[in-house]
Amino acid sequence: MFTGHTESLAPPKPSQLEQTVQLADLAVKVDTEKVAANQEAYQIQSLLEFQRLANYFSVAQIFLRSNALQSKPLTKDDVKQRLLGHFGTCPGLNLTYAHLLALISREEAKGNDLKAIYVTGPGHGAPAVLSCLYLEGSMSHFYPQYPLTSAGLEKFVRAFSWPGGFPSHVNSETPGAIHEGGELGYALSVAYGSVMDKPELLTVCVVGDGESETGPTATAWHAHKYLNPAESGAVLPILHVNGFKISERTIPGAMDDLELLALYTGYGYQVRFVEYGSLAKDEAESEEKLLQLNINLAASMEWAYEEIRKIQKAAREDKTPIVKPRWPMIILRTPKGMTGPRATAKHQLEGSYHSHQVPLPAAFKDDAEFEMLVRWLKSYKIEELID
Numbered sequence: 001m002f003t004g005h006t007e008s009l010a011p012p013k014p015s016q017l018e019q020t021v022q023l024a025d026l027a028v029k030v031d032t033e034k035v036a037a038n039q040e041a042y043q044i045q046s047l048l049e050f051q052r053l054a055n056y057f058s059v060a061q062i063f064l065r066s067n068a069l070q071s072k073p074l075t076k077d078d079v080k081q082r083l084l085g086h087f088g089t090c091p092g093l094n095l096t097y098a099h100l101l102a103l104i105s106r107e108e109a110k111g112n113d114l115k116a117i118y119v120t121g122p123g124h125g126a127p128a129v130l131s132c133l134y135l136e137g138s139m140s141h142f143y144p145q146y147p148l149t150s151a152g153l154e155k156f157v158r159a160f161s162w163p164g165g166f167p168s169h170v171n172s173e174t175p176g177a178i179h180e181g182g183e184l185g186y187a188l189s190v191a192y193g194s195v196m197d198k199p200e201l202l203t204v205c206v207v208g209d210g211e212s213e214t215g216p217t218a219t220a221w222h223a224h225k226y227l228n229p230a231e232s233g234a235v236l237p238i239l240h241v242n243g244f245k246i247s248e249r250t251i252p253g254a255m256d257d258l259e260l261l262a263l264y265t266g267y268g269y270q271v272r273f274v275e276y277g278s279l280a281k282d283e284a285e286s287e288e289k290l291l292q293l294n295i296n297l298a299a300s301m302e303w304a305y306e307e308i309r310k311i312q313k314a315a316r317e318d319k320t321p322i323v324k325p326r327w328p329m330i331i332l333r334t335p336k337g338m339t340g341p342r343a344t345a346k347h348q349l350e351g352s353y354h355s356h357q358v359p360l361p362a363a364f365k366d367d368a369e370f371e372m373l374v375r376w377l378k379s380y381k382i383e384e385l386i387d
Contacts, residue, residue, distance in 0.1 A: 195233030
């Protein structure tokens with residue numbers, strides 16, 4: 001007869017899920033009306049304006065060698081002859097970066113010093129990361145040659161994918177970078193590693209849906225199970241489902257909300273969907289969709305942070321830690337290449353893998369693509385935002 005330890009034979013501890021709950025009911029519902037009714041307090045207009053500038057700077061970095069502010073009519077001589085970069089993921093990165101800044105700002109207004117870092121799996125979206133760092137002033141702090149002036153912006157835009165400048169992917173020279181990205185699969189594990197034994201740290205980690213197909217990422221979704229909320233910080237994963245990778249659909253992009261909900265609930269997360277919806281039919285609808293997207297994400301970021309604090313408070317202050325806490329995550333569905341041109345004569349761009357890298361690869365030499373680039377840049381209306 002076996003008389004040794006029998007702990008390994010004990011059944012697993014029950015989860016925090018109700019045994020009779022319906023799967024569809026597990027999608028987290030958040031009160032977005034509170035944010036809609038208090039847009040000034042949630043800085044919604046400022047968030048939209050930040051993204052317009054960041055998206056413009058992202059496009060300008062990929063395409064322009066001069067005339068970054070379009071102080072005179074754009075010509076083909078202003079366009080880089082060798083176009084290298086990735087636009088498709090940039091609007092989503094600019095969106096999430098802006099909302100992390102806003103969350104930090106709101107907590108600061110409450111007297112809370114929220115320490116946070118931002119990890120990007122899609123490191124190929126370097127134009128977005130660099131644009132946000134430039135707009136917040138971090139770039140100029142570490143690289144004084146790129147001040148927040150018209151001359152500084154000229155140098156900054158030209159430096160992307162340019163000899164002696166910034167590479168097309170986030171690298172170790174990027175201010176604050178702890179994960180380069182581009183070599184996909186490791187962002188989530190790096191994010192969880194960053195908060196171990198750092199109880200006050202929040203790491204927001206954007207995982208691209210192409211990256212989510214990798215083995216290292218699939219394993220890293222379990223990493224929250226190693227967190228001790230009394231001693232470590234927290235990770236807020238944002239799965240960015242824009243539907244496409246470099247040349248085809250992604251697996252998450254082909255999954256409906258119920259399938260994604262089943263998968264990530266099984267991993268142990270509370271899942272909140274934030275969705276743009278179908279492509280806008282015109283400029284007015286696009287503006288409304290972007291407004292609602294930002295209202296939704298602001299409410300969702302606040303919900304996620306409150307859930308994190310509840311889990312941590314139970315372990316740290318109440319001394320009654322939650323068994324198998326279900327940490328929050330956000331699944332963000334937006335079109336790939338959002339805010340970019342809809343289509344060329346040959347291909348759909350927005351909402352397609354054709355926007356993954358350079359949507360208008362012949363802009364330097366093709367009249368039609370050059371004119372599309374001009375209209376694209378003008379669509380951000382940066383003259384309304386820059387003195």
